Amino acid sequence: MFSKILIANRGEIALRIIRTCQKLGIQTVAIYSEADANSLHVKQADEAYIVGKARVNESYLNIEKIISIAKETKAEAIHPGYGLLSENATFARRCEEEGIVFIGPQPDVIAKMGSKIEARQTMAEAGVPIVPGISFPLADVDEAANVANSIGYPVMLKASAGGGGIGMQLVYDEEQLRKAFEGNQSRATSFFGDGAMYVEKYIDNPRHIEIQLLADAHGNCVYLWERECSIQRRHQKVVEEAPSPFLDEETRRKMGEAAVRAAKHIGYTNAGTIEFLVDEQKNFYFLEMNTRLQVEHPVTEEITGIDIVEQQLRIAAGEKLSFTQAEVKREGHAIEVRIYAEDPNTFFPSPGTITRLQLPEGEHIRHEIAVQSGSVVTPFYDPMIAKCIAKGSDRQAAIATMIEALHEYKIEGIKTNIPMLTAVLTHEAFQQGHTTTNFVNMYMNKKGGKTHA
Amino acid sequence: MHEVVALMAGNVWKIVVQVGDVVEEGQDVVILESMKMEIPIATEAGGVVKAIHVQEGDFVNEGDVLIEIE
Numbered sequence: 001m002f003s004k005i006l007i008a009n010r011g012e013i014a015l016r017i018i019r020t021c022q023k024l025g026i027q028t029v030a031i032y033s034e035a036d037a038n039s040l041h042v043k044q045a046d047e048a049y050i051v052g053k054a055r056v057n058e059s060y061l062n063i064e065k066i067i068s069i070a071k072e073t074k075a076e077a078i079h080p081g082y083g084l085l086s087e088n089a090t091f092a093r094r095c096e097e098e099g100i101v102f103i104g105p106q107p108d109v110i111a112k113m114g115s116k117i118e119a120r121q122t123m124a125e126a127g128v129p130i131v132p133g134i135s136f137p138l139a140d141v142d143e144a145a146n147v148a149n150s151i152g153y154p155v156m157l158k159a160s161a162g163g164g165g166i167g168m169q170l171v172y173d174e175e176q177l178r179k180a181f182e183g184n185q186s187r188a189t190s191f192f193g194d195g196a197m198y199v200e201k202y203i204d205n206p207r208h209i210e211i212q213l214l215a216d217a218h219g220n221c222v223y224l225w226e227r228e229c230s231i232q233r234r235h236q237k238v239v240e241e242a243p244s245p246f247l248d249e250e251t252r253r254k255m256g257e258a259a260v261r262a263a264k265h266i267g268y269t270n271a272g273t274i275e276f277l278v279d280e281q282k283n284f285y286f287l288e289m290n291t292r293l294q295v296e297h298p299v300t301e302e303i304t305g306i307d308i309v310e311q312q313l314r315i316a317a318g319e320k321l322s323f324t325q326a327e328v329k330r331e332g333h334a335i336e337v338r339i340y341a342e343d344p345n346t347f348f349p350s351p352g353t354i355t356r357l358q359l360p361e362g363e364h365i366r367h368e369i370a371v372q373s374g375s376v377v378t379p380f381y382d383p384m385i386a387k388c389i390a391k392g393s394d395r396q397a398a399i400a401t402m403i404e405a406l407h408e409y410k411i412e413g414i415k416t417n418i419p420m421l422t423a424v425l426t427h428e429a430f431q432q433g434h435t436t437t438n439f440v441n442m443y444m445n446k447k448g449g450k451t452h453a
Numbered sequence: 454m455h456e457v458v459a460l461m462a463g464n465v466w467k468i469v470v471q472v473g474d475v476v477e478e479g480q481d482v483v484i485l486e487s488m489k490m491e492i493p494i495a496t497e498a499g500g501v502v503k504a505i506h507v508q509e510g511d512f513v514n515e516g517d518v519l520i521e522i523e
Contacts (some may be wrong), residue, residue: 234490294488299511332511341488347490348460348461348490348492349461349462349463349487349488349490349492350461351461351462351463352462365493379461379462379463379464379487379488379490379512381488382489383488383489383490
């Protein structure tokens, strides 16, 4: 096992990783931007080094600076957390070149799954169902129109390198497609440096259900069941739960086995997630693979009792998985909500100073949080300021615990989405398990801006 | 004179109009970026763009005047 690692991230996920490192006796090196000098992750780590200015491309995305800090501090490995450099193949490759272990999969696997078009092709080869559409970049708008006509409208027009809803649009006819193509392509080029586009059949009223995987370098791969992440706003998840209220045992098993098959096909190692769209008939289709730890990993930890960060560290250190598929348990139900610094009605960001913070307490409540009273929430980073995870013996118990917890939160000085989360959790449709990706639009009539990836 | 103001603190990501342009009510004139979110700011009045008080990349606070329309 490693004796010291660098955490190339900030906020709650940096603290989450530090906690497991402390449990395992691993020293931690934090990095921080000028805007984060007083952050909790800086205080909690054994060592902390400034990495640059507030903006991420001048700090947390500065690959060479991060590598040099890792070398100077003799960190043996780098945990990238999620977001930022976590799915950056160049960063993983640079770590490899410098003899630093990247806590994640191999760079070529990251690159392969980072391209939606290539990932679709690869999954099809592995025998994983993919949404009907085209698996190669469209040459132009005429080809897009031909493909859309052949698979039938509505279709989703998507940027291969897209994310967070950028470069993605639902179109109902050829006129809309022609209007949308150029704008989305240029936006994808501007945001991601890659304007490759493709189209997919639109799945009506789908669920977003994903399978958590762990794979070691010795050929062992297990799935830790599923998470349902259908409640989203602006294509970003706000409520996640495990197990899914929608799946039956047979579909659950089939999805898990398909995910393991896919991971083995691409030689995947470490923790990863395969995201699926599931239609009303419980047909599932590959959506994308996240080659990193995910925000919502705690719900899986709560129902399985497995510390996923610990497993990531063990796998990266070359250890074998210490359990088999048959030994992965599933107990109770867990729900996670993401608390954002934003207006609950418009979803507009709400940076500012938190003047008061009081957290709910309880045996079945878990917090992943990196702010406290007096913390400044800057406009430079993601609006997520905390996650709350509630566990219950069943779904109803977990929902009841979460509703109570949301009522007990006291966050002053900034606006948060807690009223919106409460509205979701207390909604009859949610309580009955009608959790499709259209939930917020369908039941809550919310509007808002677009999200940057 | 109509003032288009920032609805939130953030960076000016894109200015969609130029001084002298004729704009209509409801047209997006500036796109702000904050917390990885893109917010198009529309004018609530039509007219001619008289002055632009910000540049792309500037940081603005909620309520700052971005554009004047006559």
